[in-house]
Amino acid sequence: MRAGVFKDGVYAEKTDYFGYHEETSVKITDTSLTGGLKPTISVNLEKDEFVSGDTVRISGKINNIYYYDNVSVKVNKT
Numbered sequence: 381m382r383a384g385v386f387k388d389g390v391y392a393e394k395t396d397y398f399g400y401h402e403e404t405s406v407k408i409t410d411t412s413l414t415g416g417l418k419p420t421i422s423v424n425l426e427k428d429e430f431v432s433g434d435t436v437r438i439s440g441k442i443n444n445i446y447y448y449d450n451v452s453v454k455v456n457k458t
Contacts, residue, residue, distance in 0.1 A: 419444045
């Protein structure tokens with residue numbers, strides 16, 4: 381869920397899907413935005429070195445931004 385969309389609290393959730401009905405509650409705790417801090421990004425790779433033909437899976441997390449902020453990532457060969 382994107383940061384800043386919901387305030388902290390408990391929300392009712394109701395779902396109807398092709399005759400199936402479900403109701404529950406969801407607790408939202410948003411700790412991603414900290415006032416006065418610069419945005420940060422952390423990037424993780426499966427291993428430290430790759431060879432030609434390897435599949436590279438990149439994952440990461442961006443902290444301290446709003447969901448409507450633009451983010452771009454560029455990968456360069458070194």
